[in-house]
Amino acid sequence: MGKEVARRPEVESMRAADADRHTVAEQLKSALDEGRLSLAEYDERVRDAYAARTYADLMPLVADLPKPGLSAAEVKARRAAEVRREARRLPTALIVLWTVWGAVAAVNVVIWIIVAATVAGEVYPWPVWLLVPGAALVASTAGVQTIRRRRRR
Structure with missing residues (x-):
């Protein structure tokens, strides 16, 4: 049962x-x-x-x-743990954005490594520019989590 x-x-x-x-x-x-x-x-x-x-x-x-x-x-502690776990969970939109950013960053870094290994001389490290949208994503995630934390209080 x-x-x-x-x-x-x-x-x-x-x-x-x-x-x-x-x-x-x-x-x-x-x-x-x-x-x-x-x-x-x-x-x-x-x-x-x-x-x-x-x-x-x-x-x-x-x-x-x-x-x-x-x-x-124990029942109360389990419920509190479930509430905390749900509070830490990112919204689906942010999970998608992080996944897309991670995939794009990984592809760019791999391509840059291949180019740098096969070309004589220095190659401009263009994947560094992916830190800009990455920083914006970090700020957005922190903002969303802060807003969600304030709403729970």
């Missing part, structure tokens, strides 16, 4: 086995031990778990519970 089960209605209508009912009862026992359920809620849910015929009957009994062993602090 994972997340994939919750998304597939044809699986929800399948009959649950005794092992499935026992697994849910164990998860409910863990929730009781962690203080997430009152004794009355636990009794009611365990009764419903052993009376369940299908996965659709079992899944709602544990849908509002975290996995056994997770404390409230």
